[in-house]
Every structure is written in structure tokens, then in C-alpha cells.
Amino acid sequence: MRVLEExxxxxxxxxxxxxxxxxxxKVSGRAxxxxxxxxxxxxxxxxxRSTHAHAxxxxxxxxxxxxxxxxxxxxxxxxVPVRYSVFPVGQDETALAVDRVRYVGEPVAALAAVDPxxxxxxxxxxxxxxxxxxxxxxxxxxxxNPEPRIHDSGPFGNVHRLxxxxxxxxxxGFAEADHVREDLFFYGGNTHAPLEPHSALAWWDPxxxxxxxxxxxxxxxxxxxxxxxxxxxxxxxxxxxxPAVGGGFGGKLDIFHxxxxxxxxxxxxxxxxxxxxxREEVFYAHxxxxxxxxxxxxxxxxxxxxVAMHVEAYLDGGAYCSFGPATLLYAGTQQPVTYRIPHYxxxxxxxxxxxxxxxxxxxxxxxxxxxxxxxxxxxxxEDLGLDxxxxxxxxxxxxxxxxxxxxxxxxxxxxxxxxxxxEASGWRxxxxxxxxxxxxxxxxxxxxxxxxxxxxxxxxxxxxxxxRVDRSGGVTVYTMxxxxxxxxxxxxxxxxxxxxxxxxxxISLVTSDTDLxxxxxxxxxxxxxxxxxxxxxxxxxxxxxxxxxxxxxxxxVPRSRLVAQSRRIFxxxxxxxxxxxxxxxxxxxxxxxxLATSGSxxxxxxxxxxxxxxxxxxxxxxxxxxxxEVQADPETGEVKVERVWVAHDIGRALNPVLVEGQVExxxxxxxxxxLMEEQAFRKELHRGPSWLDYKVPTVYEMPEVIxxxxxxxxxRAPFSAKEVGxxxxxxxxxxxxxxIADALKVRVDEVPAxxxxxxxxxxxxxxxxxxxxxxxxxPPFSFPPPERVPRPQSWEEAAQPA
Amino acid sequence: xxxxxxxxxNGQEHRVLVPPHRTLLEVLREDLGLVGTKHxxxxxxxxxCTVLVDGEPALSCLVLAHExxxxxxxxxxxxxxxxxxxxxxxxxxxxGALQCGYCTPAMVLVTKALLDRVPEPSGEQVREAxxxxxxxxxxxxxxxxxxxxxxxxxxxxxx
Numbered sequence: 001m002r003v004l005e006e007x008x009x010x011x012x013x014x015x016x017x018x019x020x021x022x023x024x025x026k027v028s029g030r031a032x033x034x035x036x037x038x039x040x041x042x043x044x045x046x047x048x049r050s051t052h053a054h055a056x057x058x059x060x061x062x063x064x065x066x067x068x069x070x071x072x073x074x075x076x077x078x079x080v081p082v083r084y085s086v087f088p089v090g091q092d093e094t095a096l097a098v099d100r101v102r103y104v105g106e107p108v109a110a111l112a113a114v115d116p117x118x119x120x121x122x123x124x125x126x127x128x129x130x131x132x133x134x135x136x137x138x139x140x141x142x143x144x145n146p147e148p149r150i151h152d153s154g155p156f157g158n159v160h161r162l163x164x165x166x167x168x169x170x171x172x173g174f175a176e177a178d179h180v181r182e183d184l185f186f187y188g189g190n191t192h193a194p195l196e197p198h199s200a201l202a203w204w205d206p207x208x209x210x211x212x213x214x215x216x217x218x219x220x221x222x223x224x225x226x227x228x229x230x231x232x233x234x235x236x237x238x239x240x241x242x243p244a245v246g247g248g249f250g251g252k253l254d255i256f257h258x259x260x261x262x263x264x265x266x267x268x269x270x271x272x273x274x275x276x277x278x279r280e281e282v283f284y285a286h287x288x289x290x291x292x293x294x295x296x297x298x299x300x301x302x303x304x305x306x307v308a309m310h311v312e313a314y315l316d317g318g319a320y321c322s323f324g325p326a327t328l329l330y331a332g333t334q335q336p337v338t339y340r341i342p343h344y345x346x347x348x349x350x351x352x353x354x355x356x357x358x359x360x361x362x363x364x365x366x367x368x369x370x371x372x373x374x375x376x377x378x379x380x381x382e383d384l385g386l387d388x389x390x391x392x393x394x395x396x397x398x399x400x401x402x403x404x405x406x407x408x409x410x411x412x413x414x415x416x417x418x419x420x421x422x423e424a425s426g427w428r429x430x431x432x433x434x435x436x437x438x439x440x441x442x443x444x445x446x447x448x449x450x451x452x453x454x455x456x457x458x459x460x461x462x463x464x465x466x467x468r469v470d471r472s473g474g475v476t477v478y479t480m481x482x483x484x485x486x487x488x489x490x491x492x493x494x495x496x497x498x499x500x501x502x503x504x505x506x507i508s509l510v511t512s513d514t515d516l517x518x519x520x521x522x523x524x525x526x527x528x529x530x531x532x533x534x535x536x537x538x539x540x541x542x543x544x545x546x547x548x549x550x551x552x553x554x555x556x557v558p559r560s561r562l563v564a565q566s567r568r569i570f571x572x573x574x575x576x577x578x579x580x581x582x583x584x585x586x587x588x589x590x591x592x593x594x595l596a597t598s599g600s601x602x603x604x605x606x607x608x609x610x611x612x613x614x615x616x617x618x619x620x621x622x623x624x625x626x627x628x629e630v631q632a633d634p635e636t637g638e639v640k641v642e643r644v645w646v647a648h649d650i651g652r653a654l655n656p657v658l659v660e661g662q663v664e665x666x667x668x669x670x671x672x673x674x675l676m677e678e679q680a681f682r683k684e685l686h687r688g689p690s691w692l693d694y695k696v697p698t699v700y701e702m703p704e705v706i707x708x709x710x711x712x713x714x715x716r717a718p719f720s721a722k723e724v725g726x727x728x729x730x731x732x733x734x735x736x737x738x739x740i741a742d743a744l745k746v747r748v749d750e751v752p753a754x755x756x757x758x759x760x761x762x763x764x765x766x767x768x769x770x771x772x773x774x775x776x777x778x779p780p781f782s783f784p785p786p787e788r789v790p791r792p793q794s795w796e797e798a799a800q801p802a
Numbered sequence: 803x804x805x806x807x808x809x810x811x812n813g814q815e816h817r818v819l820v821p822p823h824r825t826l827l828e829v830l831r832e833d834l835g836l837v838g839t840k841h842x843x844x845x846x847x848x849x850x851c852t853v854l855v856d857g858e859p860a861l862s863c864l865v866l867a868h869e870x871x872x873x874x875x876x877x878x879x880x881x882x883x884x885x886x887x888x889x890x891x892x893x894x895x896x897x898g899a900l901q902c903g904y905c906t907p908a909m910v911l912v913t914k915a916l917l918d919r920v921p922e923p924s925g926e927q928v929r930e931a932x933x934x935x936x937x938x939x940x941x942x943x944x945x946x947x948x949x950x951x952x953x954x955x956x957x958x959x960x961x
Contacts, residue, residue, distance in 0.1 A: 023895035026903030027910060028887065029838020029878030036837035195842060195850055195904040195938050246840070246904030247938050279843035485902025485939050657898035661940055665901065668941035691847035691936065699929050699942040 012565060014498045014719050017657045020490040021504050022244075022483060031244040034199035034216045035276045042201070043072055045262050045275035046119035048109040048126045049284060050101035053135035053354040053684035054150070057099055060109050061127040068125065070118035073268045074111035080264050084230045084255055086222045088456050090321030092153055093357075095230055095260035101130070102150055102319035103356050104684055105284025110261035112273045135354040135684050139293060139316045140779045142351045150319065150352040158352045160317050161328050163612055166345040166786035167336075167404040168795065173308025173343030177299025181380050184295050184775040185372035186750040189316065190677040191288035192361055193696060196246020198285055199276040202262035206270050212239045215259055218248040218484045219522030222455065224514045226255035231263055242512035248484035249669070250360035253524050254287050254322055283689035287359030288679055290327055290350075291316040294372035295778055304386050304394045309341045313348035313369060314779060315358075322359035324350050326455075326615050330365025333616030335373055336403035337446040338414060338623065339395040342795065344404050347783040355681060360524060362669060363726045366447065367733060374443035374734030375749060378741065387431075388442050388738065389422055399712070402792040406608030407616050411712035411722070413649030414444060414623035420647035420708040425627035431742065437632055439743025444625045445730030449651075449723040450527025452603045452617030461600035463531040464518035467496065467539040469547070469595040473582025475500060476508040477539070480520035481532040483511060486725045487658040488528045492536045494654045495718050499540035500547075501564030502581065518598070526723030529654065530619055531601045533718035538599025546595060550588035551579055604716070610789040619716045622723050623649040626731040628703075630739040634762055637755030639675055639740055641701075644732060647708035651722035656709060662724040663707045670732030671697045676752050749774025807868045811836065812880030820867055827851045827862035830877060838878040838907050842936075849935035852908035853877050859912045859934065878907035881914065889959065890914050890952040899948035901939035908935045913949050917956055923949070 025031040048060075062074040077098035083091045097108045109126045113119035136142035136150065136158060146157030154160040174180060200215040211233060217223050220240040228235040245252065258275040265273040277285060293314040299307045313331040317324045332346030363370075381391040397403065399412040421442075422428065431440045454462055466478040477496055481488040489511060493504035510516055520532050544564055552559035555578070557571045562578075570578025579587065589595050606617040629643040644667050653659040676695040680687040688694055714720045733751060741747050746761035750773060757773045765771030809816045811834060818833045827844070830836045830853070839862055842850035846864040853862045854876040881888040887895070890913045900906040909932060916923055916931035923931070928949045937945060 017898075019895045020898065020900075022903070023900065024887070026900050026906050027891040027894050028882050029836075029907045031903050032837070033840070033904065035841055036831075193938060194902070195848060195936060196840070196902065197842070245902060247902040249938075276841070279845065279848070485904075487901070657944075661898050661901055661944055664941035664943040665939045666941075668938075690845060691843055692845075696936065696938070698936065699933050699946070702942045705941065705943050 011498055012501070013494050013504055014654055015652065016655065018504060018655060020487055020658060021493045022489050033196055033244045033246055034201055034214050037201050037214055037243065039201065039203060039272035042272040042274055043112040043114060043269060044116045044119045045110055045112045045265055045273045046123040047107040047258060047261060047275065048123045048128065050097065050104060050106040050108050052101055052130045052132055053104050054133040055101050055130035056133060057097055057101055057108060058129040058131050062109065064125040064127065065111055065122040068118060068122040070114040071122045072112050072114065073265050074109060075261065075264055076109050080230060080260055082230050082232060084226050085321050086226060086254055086323065086455055087321055087325055089325055092151055092321050095257050095264065103354050104686065105356055107257040110265060112265040112269060137353060137355065137681055137684065139314050139351050139353065142353045143779045143781055150354065154352065160321065160350045160352050161325050162784065163328055163332065163346065163348040164783050164786040165332065165610060165612060165789055167789050168343035168791045170308050170310055170343045170345040174299040176307045178302040179383060180297060180299045181383055182295065182297040183376040183379060184749065184778070185375060186775045187292045187368035187371055188751050189289050189291035189358060189679045190673050191283060191286055191679045192249035192251030193694065194247030194249060194251055197277040197279055197282050198252060198256060198258060199274065200259040200262045201272060201274040202266040203272040204263070204267040204270065210237055210239065211263055211267065212241065213259060213263055214241045214243055216245050217242050217252050218245065218482050219253045219524060220480060220482060220512050220514055221519055221521055223255055223259065227260060227263060230255065230260045239515040242482050245482065245484040248523065249362045250364060250524065251287055253360055253522065256285055279691065280689040283686055283694065284356050286356035286679065287322050289361045290358040290368065292331065292368040293775055293778060294369055296372055296376045298376065298380060300380060300384065304384055304391045306339060306341050306395050308343040309335065310345040311335060311369060312778065315348065315350040316353050317350045318353055318355045318357040320357040322357040327360065327365035329612050329615035331369045333405065333407065334366045334370060334446050336405050337407055337409060337621055338397060338444050340397055341404055342799065345786055347786065349781060349783070354684065363447065363729050364525065367730050370445050370730045371734040371737070371751065375737050378738045389418060389427060392444055393418065402607065402794050404791050404795055405616065406613060406792060408607055410620050410716060411651060411714040412623060413710040413712040414625065416710045417623055417625035417647035417649055418444065420710065421625045421627045421645040424706060425629065425645045427627055437634060437743055439630055439632065439739040439741065441628050441735045441738030441742055443731040443734035443738060445727060446621050446623050447723065447727035447730060448525055448618030449530045449620040449622060449717065450603065450618055451525035452606050452619065453614035454521055461519065461602045463520045463535040464600040465532065465535040465539045465598060466518055467543050467597050469543055469585045471586050471589050473585045474508060475502065475506060476510060477536060478510045478517045479532055479536065480512050480517045481528050482523040484523050486523065486662065488523060488532065490658060491529045491654050492532055495533050495536050496540040498719065499537060499544055501569065502567055526726045529721050529723060530717045531603070533721060534601040535599040537718045539597045542597035542599065543595065546588045546592055547584045550591045551584050553591065554587050610787060620651065620714050620722050622727040624728045624731045626735040628732065628735040628739045630736060630743055632740055632743040632758065634744060637758035639753065639758060641671055641703040641736055643704045643706065645706045646728050646732065647710055648724060648728045649710045649712055650724055651714040651717050652711050652720035653709050654719065654721045659709060659724045660707050663728045664705050666729035667705050667732055668697055668702060670729045671701060674733045674736040674751055674753060676754065678752050746771030747774065805868070808871055809867065809875060811875045812877060822866065822868060824867050825863055826853070826865040826867050826870055829867040830862060836877050836879050840904055840907060850905050850908050852911055852935055854911050854915055857915060857918060859915050876911065878910060881910065888914065889955040890917065893952035893955055894948045897944050897948035897951050899940060899944040905935050905937045909937065909945055913952055917953050921953060921957055923953060
């Protein structure tokens with residue numbers, strides 16, 4: 001038996017196609033989701049929602065509802081008046097509307113009854129008097145009509161947040177250009193639509209003065225803070241527990257009305273209260289993709305090298321802050337991560353409208369601008385007579401460089417990703433040579449492996465893990481890593497198992513319980529594998545050290561020769577000399593006492609010092625490239641995506657089965673965004689808050705997905721493992737749009753690219769006009785002059801003539 | 803007005819007293835504690851509440867409890883025997899055909915119903931069988947693989 005050195009070691013569990021640790025529970029129906037839970041004496045809560053998009057709330061009368069036998073308590077905004085928000089700068093929501101409603105579906109009252117029927121019946125008897133105000137249902141309308149303001153919080157009118165930044169000298173950059181092109185693009189809003197509707201079960205223990213909330217949520221830490229604030233409790237009086245979560249995608253990250261209301265109703269009644277949203281209500285809870293208008297202007301040299309770029313983003317934020325300040329900045333951060341842009345200006349505005357609040361959805365804030373950019377680059381390549389892939393290759397970033405906006409790229413496998421999909425799809429032989437109606441499209445993207453900054457300022461770690469080894473050799477890991485289906489539990493178990501020489505199923509996990517598990521900021525920004533993973537790695541290494549010390553002492557073997565592998569700790573020189581893991585645990589406990597270790601992780605300091613530089617930095621970036629093949633029908637306008645090749649720079653796949661699953665799921669969600677999904681409104685009403693009206697791709701629409709995992713060496717990630725949950729979505733949407741253009745020689749510069757829009761573009765073409773549908777102008781708005789940010793030194797040196 | 807309904811679920815007889823409008827989904831989850839059957843839209847759109855009635859998929863949110871009197875109902879809890887997963891369940895776990903798991907009980911049941919009828923299904927038959935259940939996580943790729951893997955496993959077991 002030859003034992004490999006650490007560096008050349010073939011990992012025992014990392015990289016293996018092992019079953020996920022929560023697989024058995026989920027496939028057998030034993031996994032418990034929040035709505036599956038019941039407590040003795042439990043009441044059922046129901047929210048009453050606004051029927052107006054914008055109105056003064058004159059009165060909310062509960063008397064008739066309270067008379068219904070079985071109704072135990074009812075509340076209005078007066079009972080929960082404290083404003084809150086995940087974002088410290090936000091603080092513009094209340095659990096129930098006070099004085100004003102700002103979208104159809106905003107909760108105005110809540111009640112609790114002995115069963116769901118009674119609660120629903122009583123909810124209909126709550127009398128609400130409104131005094132309607134003009135509703136602003138899109139960007140342009142909200143900007144054109146500054147009064148009455150939807151909120152007083154923004155700088156003026158209905159503007160919520162502004163960004164205006166310039167890196168380098170954009171006008172000087174454009175002056176160097178041989179060719180300048182400007183394009184407009186509109187990205188329709190869409191929603192997460194997780195299969196499990198949101199649900200919360202709250203129980204106030206009056207004796208202990210302690211509130212416990214079980215909830216389908218992906219960020220228990222921020223919710224913990226938010227609940228304490230909204231309810232006027234100390235944080236230690238609140239415990240948030242997250243049971244199994246039936247999908248999140250960013251849609252279960254905010255502080256939600258039903259969570260605060262279930263808690264308040266429980267505090268009033270002394271009984272547990274559960275509120276589960278209906279499918280319709282999930283569409284009002286929303287926090288999905290911002291509808292966004294983009295204008296991109298790029299200057300290039302004749303050979304295709306980019307010399308300057310100006311991106312303008314207009315975000316329709318809906319009625320509240322949610323994660324909007326970050327969403328706005330994300331629209332500008334990622335373009336320089338894929339391409340070298342020597343002079344770059346980003347200007348953005350987020351506008352309030354009278355619709356459910358927009359927030360973070362898979363890719364948070366970046367898919368809209370990415371899509372607009374990749375479509376724009378396709379057109380630029382046409383202008384220059386260059387292959388679209390070639391244009392990208394001439395501008396790619398590489399590993400270990402600083403972008404013009406001060407983001408630090410470490411590992412970068414984008415070039416390899418491009419080669420994989422170009423090769424596999426036969427791009428060079430087939431693109432542009434397919435029969436009319438069939439087309440290939442290409443796009444690249446980049447995403448963060450975890451946000452480098454926390455949502456509220458702190459210099460404390462972003463992730464902490466506790467680990468305990470008991471005398472039977474059992475290992476328990478305590479982590480707030482929140483499993484929403486993405487596989488965080490398996491990732492953590494895999495890392496700990498690899499370090500300790502165990503199997504993932506040997507690791508017991510206690511997760512997402514704010515009383516029992518140390519901090520993790522949440523399952524967002526693709527941060528868990530890297531941040532919780534690094535903390536778990538550190539805790540596991542410390543436990544391994546104790547075990548090795550004890551074994552070395554007992555067996556009189558030099559510690560440096562000991563390894564933990566195959567559930568044993570043994571001498572690599574004479575592998576039969578060693579101990580079982582359980583034996584080692586007992587020796588270590590005898591030697592050191594209770595075996596408990598911990599680990600923590602704090603991301604590197606950001607390098608930029610400009611206002612807004614907190615959004616965009618990440619310990620490591622992932623890169624993806626995609627080729628999509630479509631068959632488009634010029635008669636019906638229908639687009640069928642037949643095949644998608646995606647290559648993703650994963651660093652290293654902890655478990656390739658789970659990584660592929662994230663890529664395939666991203667393709668599904670991207671397909672919906674590209675072709676059919678839209679959170680759209682008819683006058684003041686959601687156009688169709690149901691699965692029948694809100695079209696998502698079914699198994700019949702799914703294309704064949706060919707996934708390539710590109711491995712790179714990422715020293716900042718545990719076992720080099722970078723993110724995969726969000727990045728691969730980004731390139732798929734524009735690849736599909738570019739494929740439509742290749743197939744039909746028309747441009748749909750708007751998603752979703754529905755059959756109606758495809759037909760309209762063809763109609764335009766037949767009339768001899770540009771075969772294009774999409775926005776033709778931006779709203780009347782002038783951005784403030786940009787803050788001029790000095791470029792990193794490396795850029796100034798590169799600009800010097802040799 | 804409540805009435806007594808006799809139900810046979812996973813081979814076990816139950817007698818429940820329910821109002822006539824009470825759905826099978828509600829009775830399974832709230833009266834019998836079989837919460838493996840998931841609550842989704844209650845409009846027959848998403849399919850996550852699917853159970854088998856006499857071996858055929860049915861949306862339990864659209865079926866009234868009294869309609870299945872005298873029929874055999876199978877839920878996900880009825881698949882594993884003696885703590886051993888059903889071959890279809892094993893195939894789902896091994897193929898990575900589940901993520902959040904919310905559609906999984908229904909997916910597993912529609913797969914069982916298909917493979918009981920068609921041991922060697924074509925790709926089209928598999929797609930048709932699972933089309934009534936939405937999945938928002940997997941993009942269906944590994945679900946389709948899992949169904950074929952389960953079919954192979956069951957054929958081998960029979961051979």
C-alpha cells in the first residue's frame with residue numbers, strides 16, 4: 001500500500017460522485033418542511049392583502065372578522081408599526097401596511113384562527129377603506145411623475161438609489177476608438193417560483209420570554225436580526241430555525257410579512273401560529289428579478305480590442321428597498337471581470353413603482369446587464385466582421401489581475417471554458433452555415449463566489465463552524481449553512497469527511513438554528529461552499545490535529561507520518577500501525593478532554609475605496625461560457641432550444657453530481673427567463689399569479705444539456721471549490737438570444753423573447769425596417785456627473801507607451 | 803356536516819370523520835399525518851401533491867377524500883419497505899435527481915406508476931410520465947436519467 005503525499009493525494013471523497021447527504025430523507029418523504037410541522041394548540045394565520053396598487057389606508061376594521069367563531073386574534077399595522085429591512089439603509093417596510101399601501105398584495109391585516117378555513121373566511125370579513133392614489137406601474141411612468149412620491153426615502157421623486165462611477169477617462173477612451181456602437185436592451189422582470197410556498201411557524205414561550213420561528217428561509221441570520229427589530233425584542237429572545245427548504249433562488253432571503261405576523265400573533269395569543277402562503281401570495285412576496293432597461297456604448301479598435309465602455313441601467317425596483325442598493329450596483333460590477341475594459345463608466349438608477357418589491361434572484365442584479373452586454377458584443381462583432389467568439393477572446397481577462405473597478409481576479413478559467421463549448425458545439429464549422437430557422441449563439445459570464453462584504457458593516461467573520469468529536473467517533477458539525485436544495489449540507493460534510501478521513505454520511509449536521517449554530521450570513525451570493533467550507537475546513541483540521549497528537553503519543557509514531565484516511569489514523573510508512581477513528585477519538589479525549597473545535601472565515605479586504613466599492617468584490621470568481629442551438633419557427637415565432645453546451649470554471653467540484661445539477665438547473669431557469677417567464681402586470685394587477693399563467697419550462701421545453709467542468713487552482717477556496725449555483729445561468733440567456741438572431745436574422749432585444757416578439761421582429765424586417773424589437777429610447781433622466789475613480793496602478797502602467 | 807370515510811393508504815385501513823369537501827391532500831397531511839405528500843398550489847397545476855390511486859397518478863389536491871373510498875392510495879411513505887428504499891427511490895438518490903426535494907415524492911410516485919406499466923419506457927414515455935410534476939431545481943436532466951436507471955434496476959431484479 002502506497003500512501004500518497006497530501007499534494008498528490010487522490011482525494012477519498014472530494015470529487016467523488018457520492019449521493020447527497022439529505023438524499024434519503026428527501027426521497028423517502030421524511031424530510032420535514034415548515035408546513036409539515038405542527039405544534040400542540042397551533043393556530044393558522046392568514047394575511048389580508050391590499051386590493052389597491054397605491055392608496056392611502058383610511059381604516060382597517062377587524063370587528064366582523066373577530067366575531068367569527070374560532071378566530072383568536074387579529075392585528076393591523078398599528079400592532080406592528082416598526083419599520084425594518086435587511087439593508088441598514090432601507091428600513092422602509094412594516095409587517096402590515098401603516099397609512100399607505102404601495103402594491104396590490106401588500107398585507108394590511110393578519111389574523112389567527114383554529115383552522116385554515118376559519119382563518120380564510122374571517123380574512124374576507126376584514127373591512128379595509130382605501131383612498132386611491134395614482135399608481136406608477138413602470139419605470140418611465142414613475143420617473144415622469146415625481147408626485148405623489150411613493151416613498152420619501154430616495155433623493156427625489158420616485159428615485160430610490162443612484163450610482164454614477166467612472167474608472168479611467170471614458171471620453172478619452174472613446175476618442176481612441178475606431179468604432180463605437182450603442183445598444184438598448186430591456187430585461188423583463190421574473191420571479192423565483194420555488195415549488196414550496198413560503199411558510200412560517202412561530203411560537204412565543206411566555207414563561208421563557210422567547211420566540212422560536214421555524215421558517216422556509218435562506219438567510220436565518222438576517223431574519224433573526226429583522227424579527228427582533230420588528231417585534232421590539234432583544235436578539236437573544238429570538239430563535240430562528242430553518243427546516244428543509246423547498247427551493248429559494250433568492251426568493252426566501254428577505255424579512256417577510258408572514259414571518260413577523262405569525263410571531264406577533266403568537267405573542268398575543270400564547271399559542272403557536274403557522275402561516276403558509278398560497279401560490280398566488282408567493283407572487284406578491286416576490287423579491288425577484290428587477291425589470292431593467294440598459295444602454296451600453298462601447299468603443300473598440302479595428303481589431304476588436306475594447307477601449308471604453310459606458311453602461312447605463314434603469315431598474316424598476318417595485319415598491320420597497322429589499323436588496324435594491326446591492327442590485328443596482330451589481331448591474332455595473334461584473335462586466336470588467338470577463339473583459340478588459342480600460343475606461344469604464346457605470347451609471348444606474350433604481351426607481352420605486354407600485355408593484356411587489358424586486359430583490360435578489362439567482363445571479364442577483366448581474367443577469368440583466370450581462371445579457372445586454374453579450375447581445376451588444378455579438379452586434380459589435382458583426383460590425384467588425386469578426387467571429388463573436390474571436391471578439392471575446394481578444395478582450396478576455398486572465399488569472400491574477402485587477403479589474404479597472406478594483407476587483408481582484410485570482411483563478412480564471414474563462415479561456416478554457418470558451419474552448420470547451422466552441423469545440424463541442426462545432427461552432428467554427430457550423431455557425432452561420434445552418435439552414436434558415438436554425439441558429440447557434442454564444443455568450444460568456446462571470447460571477448462571485450460569495451460577496452466580499454456583509455450586508456451590515458462588521459469586521460467579524462462571515463462564517464463560523466463548530467465541530468465536536470464524541471467518544472464513539474461520531475462527528476457533529478454545527479453550521480448555519482442553509483440547505484435550500486443547492487447542496488450546502490453535502491458540501492460541508494464532504495469537506496469535513498475529507499479532512500478527517502471519513503465518509504460524508506459519517507458526519508452529523510446540525511444546521512440553520514440561531515440558538516445552536518454559529519454565524520453564517522446565509523445562502524446567497526454563492527458564498528456557502530467557499531465561506532462555510534473554509535470555516536469547516538479549519539475546524540476539521542484542528543480536530544484532526546488533536547487526533548493525530550493523541551495517536552502519535554500513544555503509538556510512539558512521529559506525528560508527521562500520521563494520516564487520516566479510510567476511517568483510520570495510521571502511520572503512512574507502516575499502514576498497519578494505527579487506530580480506528582473511534583479509538584483515536586477516545587485517546588484524544590483522554591488526553592485533551594472534550595473534543596470541540598471551531599473554525600471561522602472572513603473574506604479578504606476589498607481593494608476599492610470608492611462609494612459602492614463594497615458590492616462586487618469576492619474572494620474568487622467563477623467563469624462560464626455557453627453555446628445554445630435553437631430551432632426557430634418563422635411562421636409561429638416559437639423558439640425551441642434544442643441543445644445547450646455550458647462550460648463552468650468550478651475550481652474543483654466537491655461532488656460532480658451536485659455541480660452538474662446546479663448547471664442543469666441554471667439552464668432551466670435561464671431558459672424560462674429567456675423565452676417565457678415574466679412577472680407582468682395588467683393595469684394594477686399581476687397578470688397571472690399562478691403556475692398556469694406564469695409559464696415556466698416543463699420537461700418538454702428542456703434542451704439537452706452538455707456540461708463541462710473546467711478545473712482551476714483556487715488557493716482561497718476549500719479544496720479549490722468555487723461556486724456553481726448562479727454563475728452558469730448568466731451566459732445561457734444571451735446565448736439563446738444570439739442564437740435566435742443567427743437563426744432568423746432578426747434581433748429580439750428584450751426578454752422574455754416570446755413568439756409575439758419574434759414575429760414582430762420578422763414583420764419589421766419584411767416591411768424593410770430593421771428586423772428588431774426592443775426599446776428605442778431611455779426615460780427622461782439625467783444622471784449626476786460620475787465620481788472619478790483612479791484606476792489600479794497596473795492599468796496606468798499598461799497605458800504607458802512602451 | 804361531517805361524514806365517515808374509509809380509506810386504504812399504503813395498505814393500512816383508516817377511518818376518518820371529514821366534511822365532504824375535504825380533499826385527499828388535506829386528509830393525508832392533516833388527519834393521517836402523512837406529510838410526505840407535498841402541498842403546492844392546491845389548483846392542480848404543479849403536481850407536487852401527486853399520489854397513486856390504484857397505482858395510477860392522481861392530484862390529491864383535486865380529489866375529495868370520499869372519492870377514493872374503496873380504492874388503494876399509495877403515498878411516498880408507502881414505497882420504502884423495512885427501511886429499504888424502493889429501487890426507484892434509490893435511483894433518484896444515486897443519480898442526483900433531487901435538490902430541494904419538494905417535487906421528489908411526486909416524481910418518485912409517477913416514476914413507479916410508469917415502470918409498473920412500462921418496464922422499458924422510451925424517452926418520450928418518460929417525459930410524458932413526469933410532465934405533470936414541476937421541478938424548479940434540476941432542469942429535469944437527472945430526473946430523466948434516474949427514471950431510466952430505475953427501469954434498468956427493476957428489470958435486473960426481475961431477470
